[in-house]
Amino acid sequence: MNIVFVSSEITPIAKAGGLGDVTQGLIFQLQRLQEKVTLIVPKYSFIDEKHLQSIKIHSHFKSYEKGIWIDNTAWTAQLEGVRLILIEPHHPKKYFERSEIYGYDDDIPRFAYFSRAVFDFFRHENLCMNILHLHDWPTALLSILYKDLFSKPTAKIVLTIHNIEHQGRCNTWDMDDIGLESSVYKEKLKDPIYPSLNLLKGGILYADQITTVSPTYAKEILTKEYGYGLDPLLQQHKDKLTGILNGIDTDYWNPQTDPYLMANYSKKLSVKEISLAKSINKRALQKKFGLTEQKGPLITNIGRLVAQKGPALIKKAIECTVEKTGQFVLLGTSPIPEVLEEFSQLQKSLPPSKALFFFQQNESLSHWIYAASDFIIIPSLFEPCGLTQLIALRYGTIPIVRSTGGLKDTVFETINGYTFSEFSEEAMKKALSNAIQDFVENPKKIANLIPAIMNEDHSWLVSAKVYQELYQKALIS
Numbered sequence: 001m002n003i004v005f006v007s008s009e010i011t012p013i014a015k016a017g018g019l020g021d022v023t024q025g026l027i028f029q030l031q032r033l034q035e036k037v038t039l040i041v042p043k044y045s046f047i048d049e050k051h052l053q054s055i056k057i058h059s060h061f062k063s064y065e066k067g068i069w070i071d072n073t074a075w076t077a078q079l080e081g082v083r084l085i086l087i088e089p090h091h092p093k094k095y096f097e098r099s100e101i102y103g104y105d106d107d108i109p110r111f112a113y114f115s116r117a118v119f120d121f122f123r124h125e126n127l128c129m130n131i132l133h134l135h136d137w138p139t140a141l142l143s144i145l146y147k148d149l150f151s152k153p154t155a156k157i158v159l160t161i162h163n164i165e166h167q168g169r170c171n172t173w174d175m176d177d178i179g180l181e182s183s184v185y186k187e188k189l190k191d192p193i194y195p196s197l198n199l200l201k202g203g204i205l206y207a208d209q210i211t212t213v214s215p216t217y218a219k220e221i222l223t224k225e226y227g228y229g230l231d232p233l234l235q236q237h238k239d240k241l242t243g244i245l246n247g248i249d250t251d252y253w254n255p256q257t258d259p260y261l262m263a264n265y266s267k268k269l270s271v272k273e274i275s276l277a278k279s280i281n282k283r284a285l286q287k288k289f290g291l292t293e294q295k296g297p298l299i300t301n302i303g304r305l306v307a308q309k310g311p312a313l314i315k316k317a318i319e320c321t322v323e324k325t326g327q328f329v330l331l332g333t334s335p336i337p338e339v340l341e342e343f344s345q346l347q348k349s350l351p352p353s354k355a356l357f358f359f360q361q362n363e364s365l366s367h368w369i370y371a372a373s374d375f376i377i378i379p380s381l382f383e384p385c386g387l388t389q390l391i392a393l394r395y396g397t398i399p400i401v402r403s404t405g406g407l408k409d410t411v412f413e414t415i416n417g418y419t420f421s422e423f424s425e426e427a428m429k430k431a432l433s434n435a436i437q438d439f440v441e442n443p444k445k446i447a448n449l450i451p452a453i454m455n456e457d458h459s460w461l462v463s464a465k466v467y468q469e470l471y472q473k474a475l476i477s
């Protein structure tokens, strides 16, 4: 198959969260399964070209916005054997010459223009493809451009919903601006809640197959509680909806070879050797950042501090851990200043020897923390798949999670972690207390659990094969 991915993120050159990791892991695995994969991404100015091989200009083409045709350069490059096309618009608003991927007032026009530019690139190149695989709202609009404006739309479209909370709500003029007459789409794309249009809704309507990132989340988004207004529409299209669990890139996330660790280890070592290596990582982290040794465990949370991740429960978990002789390391960022302020206040109220807060995006530090920690707590309100629990399992760090979405599909009480169902402080504290109690009173149980969880296979292989089957299904639909 000739598969073209179009995404706003790809690790390691443009990552805001899980989407970048998923794009990377899935394309690498599909390539290993002998599929021909091309990935199209914006050429963000912050991209570090040292990660790319053979980068060169491929072509120049024009793309439409607000009645004028704007110049673009298409670059080609290789990312560990996968063909990348990077679209560089020479747009007066410098759409991709910013320091971040998202978070600007003009995010809608930026990604609408990117979709339009990819469409014009297709026209310019006569690209041969069977499957066009789109990801979340930033590229959902391409499904409409491709099916309604392309002269011969032969490829089938697969849309993956990585997080239904973000839908790309926009104005009618955003459609007109890129040459889609809003009068035609006003009703079709009408947002179910707000007086706006909805790009993800367009993707759901136009895709031949829709996937989301775990079987449980596929069921959850059909309900009012999790569907963010799109549940009735998804109910109508549920025949084309499949939940496929994300994997992780097990070459990249590998405690045996990870260059950021103070001591490497693998599941093949003895229980004792693994415990020793993990404790070397832990002691080094404690020493470097002024944490004292504690009787209780080192617990972490790594992620975005936004409502989805349950920041109020994370704060309670930090307090509870410190109270119960443990210590906590938080590595998080937040686009919400109030949330950061609350966490800073909490930091000030706790002894620095027991609670360490990093308000930053730090890839290398995240690897070290995964290896050094005894537990990771993930009390999400909803979690489409979640990668942090999968990475933690690979590093022998036991997850304590709220059973929702992909967390429910990957973490099981007494088998590989500690779980709770109700989104409440009480339920979270019960699971956390059980974990701490086992750590203090039953160290043998915990030590034996570590190699067992490291032995689980969360590589992309199984899921990539399911995607292959889905592409075949799309081709005959």
Ligand code: ADP
Pocket: 016, 017, 018, 019, 021, 302, 303, 304, 331, 332, 333, 360, 361, 362, 363, 366, 385, 386, 387, 388, 389, 391
């Ligand atoms: P989401 O996509 O909702 O943010 P996921 O659990 O799917 O959450 O993926 C999060 C990814 O981002 C993981 O690879 C995690 O290690 C990484 N990550 C999150 N926050 C940070 C941070 N502050 N520094 C480094 N890596 C982070």
